[in-house]
Amino acid sequence: MTARFHEKTDEEFEVQVRTLVRLVSACTLGLWSFAAGLLIGTFYLF
Numbered sequence: 302m303t304a305r306f307h308e309k310t311d312e313e314f315e316v317q318v319r320t321l322v323r324l325v326s327a328c329t330l331g332l333w334s335f336a337a338g339l340l341i342g343t344f345y346l347f
Contacts (some may be wrong), residue, residue, distance in 0.1 A: 309317075
């Protein structure tokens with residue numbers, strides 16, 4: 302058995318970068334939403 306190493310093309314690399322950027326932006330948006338919710342909650346409750 303021989304192992305073949307698949308070299309990534311530029312297109313595959315761009316797809317992976319886009320996926321990573323989407324994930325990071327979604328996590329960042331979620332953290333901002335959570336922080337805003339906490340801020341609003343503290344002023345609303347107290």
